[in-house]
Amino acid sequence: MTAKPDATRLARAYLSRVAEPFPAALAGLVAQVGPVEAAELVRAGEVSPSVASQTSARRAEERAREDLARVAERGGRLVIPEDDEWPRWPFVALGNARRGEPLALWVRGPLDLAEVVEKAVAVVGSRAASGYGEHVAAEFAYGLADAGVTVVSGAAYGIDGAAHRGALGAGGVTIAVLACGVDFAYPAGHQGLLGKIAREGLIVSEYPPGVTPARHRFLTRNRLIAALGGGTVVVEAGRRSGAKNTAAITLALGRPLMVVPGPVTSASSVGCHELLRDGQAVSVCSVAEIVESVGRFGDDLATEPAEKESELGAPQGEAMRVYEALGKRCGVSDEGVSVESGVPLERVRALLPELELAGLALRLDEGWQRLEVR
Amino acid sequence: MTAKPDATRLARAYLSRVAEPFPAALAGLVAQVGPVEAAELVRAGEVSPSVASQTSARRAEERAREDLARVAERGGRLVIPEDDEWPRWPFVALGNARRGEPLALWVRGPLDLAEVVEKAVAVVGSRAASGYGEHVAAEFAYGLADAGVTVVSGAAYGIDGAAHRGALGAGGVTIAVLACGVDFAYPAGHQGLLGKIAREGLIVSEYPPGVTPARHRFLTRNRLIAALGGGTVVVEAGRRSGAKNTAAITLALGRPLMVVPGPVTSASSVGCHELLRDGQAVSVCSVAEIVESVGRFGDDLATEPAEKESELGAPQGEAMRVYEALGKRCGVSDEGVSVESGVPLERVRALLPELELAGLALRLDEGWQRLEVR
Numbered sequence: 001m002t003a004k005p006d007a008t009r010l011a012r013a014y015l016s017r018v019a020e021p022f023p024a025a026l027a028g029l030v031a032q033v034g035p036v037e038a039a040e041l042v043r044a045g046e047v048s049p050s051v052a053s054q055t056s057a058r059r060a061e062e063r064a065r066e067d068l069a070r071v072a073e074r075g076g077r078l079v080i081p082e083d084d085e086w087p088r089w090p091f092v093a094l095g096n097a098r099r100g101e102p103l104a105l106w107v108r109g110p111l112d113l114a115e116v117v118e119k120a121v122a123v124v125g126s127r128a129a130s131g132y133g134e135h136v137a138a139e140f141a142y143g144l145a146d147a148g149v150t151v152v153s154g155a156a157y158g159i160d161g162a163a164h165r166g167a168l169g170a171g172g173v174t175i176a177v178l179a180c181g182v183d184f185a186y187p188a189g190h191q192g193l194l195g196k197i198a199r200e201g202l203i204v205s206e207y208p209p210g211v212t213p214a215r216h217r218f219l220t221r222n223r224l225i226a227a228l229g230g231g232t233v234v235v236e237a238g239r240r241s242g243a244k245n246t247a248a249i250t251l252a253l254g255r256p257l258m259v260v261p262g263p264v265t266s267a268s269s270v271g272c273h274e275l276l277r278d279g280q281a282v283s284v285c286s287v288a289e290i291v292e293s294v295g296r297f298g299d300d301l302a303t304e305p306a307e308k309e310s311e312l313g314a315p316q317g318e319a320m321r322v323y324e325a326l327g328k329r330c331g332v333s334d335e336g337v338s339v340e341s342g343v344p345l346e347r348v349r350a351l352l353p354e355l356e357l358a359g360l361a362l363r364l365d366e367g368w369q370r371l372e373v374r
Numbered sequence: 375m376t377a378k379p380d381a382t383r384l385a386r387a388y389l390s391r392v393a394e395p396f397p398a399a400l401a402g403l404v405a406q407v408g409p410v411e412a413a414e415l416v417r418a419g420e421v422s423p424s425v426a427s428q429t430s431a432r433r434a435e436e437r438a439r440e441d442l443a444r445v446a447e448r449g450g451r452l453v454i455p456e457d458d459e460w461p462r463w464p465f466v467a468l469g470n471a472r473r474g475e476p477l478a479l480w481v482r483g484p485l486d487l488a489e490v491v492e493k494a495v496a497v498v499g500s501r502a503a504s505g506y507g508e509h510v511a512a513e514f515a516y517g518l519a520d521a522g523v524t525v526v527s528g529a530a531y532g533i534d535g536a537a538h539r540g541a542l543g544a545g546g547v548t549i550a551v552l553a554c555g556v557d558f559a560y561p562a563g564h565q566g567l568l569g570k571i572a573r574e575g576l577i578v579s580e581y582p583p584g585v586t587p588a589r590h591r592f593l594t595r596n597r598l599i600a601a602l603g604g605g606t607v608v609v610e611a612g613r614r615s616g617a618k619n620t621a622a623i624t625l626a627l628g629r630p631l632m633v634v635p636g637p638v639t640s641a642s643s644v645g646c647h648e649l650l651r652d653g654q655a656v657s658v659c660s661v662a663e664i665v666e667s668v669g670r671f672g673d674d675l676a677t678e679p680a681e682k683e684s685e686l687g688a689p690q691g692e693a694m695r696v697y698e699a700l701g702k703r704c705g706v707s708d709e710g711v712s713v714e715s716g717v718p719l720e721r722v723r724a725l726l727p728e729l730e731l732a733g734l735a736l737r738l739d740e741g742w743q744r745l746e747v748r
Binding site: 024099136215216219240242244245249252260261262263265269270271276277282283289356357358362363364365371 | 398472474506509510589593614616618621622623626634635636637638639643644645647650651656657658659660663727730731732733736737738739740745
């Protein structure tokens with residue numbers, strides 16, 4: 001951002017203050033005539049009834065320069081679609097799902113937003129989290145951050161806070177997306193945490209400085225969390241947790257939705273288990289499984305699944321050769337396995353029941369069939 | 375069973391002693407010529423090489439009358455395919471999957487085997503279970519037994535034992551399928567439990583009296599557990615748990631495989647989570663979900679899903695009407711929802727964000743879309 005804001009930035013700052021996100025009609029106008037002319041028309045009240053309904057109450061609030069200065073004082077900036085830093089790709093899905101690309105984003109922190117969301121996962125969950133949930137959120141966030149994945153969350157108490165802390169603990173990148181101005185410490189108990197995120201990560205909001213949190217703003221904010229993550233991990237969610245809203249939006253955006261299983265005796269995991277049973281989410285039990293589910297992170301994380309496979313108990317040595325020699329679609333006799341694998345028949349006969357016990361081989365009438373490890 | 379065993383029962387008792395289950399070639403011979411003639415041919419050694427390989431070592435063991443008497447002393451009997459008590463339907467899948475219908479079953483207990491397996495679920499898991507796993511196994515088995523569902527398991531320490539105890543605690547029916555003779559108390563620490571099962575439920579084995587447990591017999595036995603249950607619930611399974619073998623057979627038989635989620639920090643749940651993530655199993659968090667997954671239990675359990683739905687947080691009253699008025703495929707405006715539901719517009723506008731927060735409604739540009747509870 002330049003020291004002197006240009007007309008486009010001023011226009012978007014004005015529009016960001018004037019309309020409550022997400023104003024579909026106003027966004028349509030901006031797309032049609034550009035932000036500068038859209039701001040002029042709004043200011044003059046020369047707009048369609050639908051745009052007017054989104055802007056008339058606040059169109060006299062001319063605070064663009066003041067808002068930009070106020071955020072700059074806190075080391076922040078306004079990121080707009082015209083900037084290189086604008087997260088273009090993550091927001092394509094918002095447009096496709098008609099959930100609304102933001103008009104602009106107020107941002108604090110030393111990092112380039114577009115760059116850090118290239119590999120990002122949202123980690124969210126209940127405020128009323130269990131010790132188990134907070135532990136897992138922190139562990140997973142640590143592991144993701146350590147692997148170079150940005151952890152996106154909402155800075156709430158419970159799972160969100162644990163996720164941010166885990167990422168910071170790994171010296172990695174985390175983004176807090178707020179339902180209020182980026183100059184606001186909400187929740188109050190997270191003032192220290194938010195300060196650390198502003199210094200080492202990014203704080204992001206659609207709301208101009210000074211805007212206070214409100215219930216509907218959390219729902220609007222949740223779509224940004226889902227959009228900025230390449231997928232969403234719900235660590236814990238009660239039956240009526242707000243995290244289920246983020247989950248629903250994640251699905252609407254066509255992003256992978258992941259849940260962490262927990263004890264069936266825990267009310268904090270009920271929402272996760274519902275999503276799992278409904279087939280809307282996949283379960284993830286490790287950082288490697290999250291990376292595998294999100295998928296598109298490229299080569300530098302490619303060692304993880306391989307590591308995982310050996311963890312999973314892929315058979316070794318002779319056992320591996322015997323396993324490989326089993327039929328994939330039908331049974332193979334002991335003798336056949338011996339010939340194919342080059343392992344002596346008596347060893348084959350000793351190893352096959354072990355493979356069966358490990359769930360890697362099925363005994364059929366006509367011989368042995370292979371069961372895939374994954 | 376009659377006091378005087380007939381020729382068919384004697385023949386099958388003899389064959390049960392002579393061949394180690396499951397002897398595919400011998401079963402073929404029995405299917406071809408009947409059990410009495412098959413026994414004669416085996417006795418005389420006038421059989422094909424493949425049948426001979428399954429019977430030659432023990433064909434001189436003429437202990438049919440003795441075995442029948444020994445089991446009768448313990449209040450038991452030999453159940454054969456010619457009996458009304460033979461579980462015909464559950465074993466069809468064994469034949470289809472080429473996993474081998476038994477030649478006969480040694481049974482102790484006061485109940486009719488065919489009758490009690492009409493509604494049955496296998497509940498299995500690790501010997502090295504956690505307190506959580508044993509608690510859930512007992513709770514689920516109690517609930518299933520209380521709902522009139524027979525609980526089938528393997529009498530092992532850990533999950534199996536907890537499942538049997540839960541079912542007995544509900545005054546319900548449980549079946550222990552053993553990898554040794556039904557006169558054997560294995561494991562020794564379960565002598566009391568097995569005695570209670572023999573008095574109130576059923577103990578079942580393919581092995582004649584006196585046969586001791588061996589590793590390969592557990593694998594053979596597991597297919598009976600999977601076959602007698604209308605589906606299998608794996609409560610806990612470590613990475614290399616024998617329960618994964620029962621799970622694999624359940625799938626091979628085309629039966630529903632269910633797993634109970636647990637903490638991702640618990641080694642005892644790793645096997646369950648693997649099956650879940652691989653898409654081989656569905657998760658079950660309650661008795662109602664087990665009943666729903668197994669499906670075919672008929673009307674007397676039909677109250678359960680309805681009860682479950684209200685538990686799941688289906689909206690009530692006005693909220694329900696608003697929910698019902700939402701678009702299933704596209705958004706509906708606030709006004710449209712008000713007209714359709716008959717709920718005043720201001721109430722609609724208050725309720726919609728609550729539905730959104732509960733994950734029941736999606737806010738789109740053009741209005742509100744309904745999200746299904748299940």
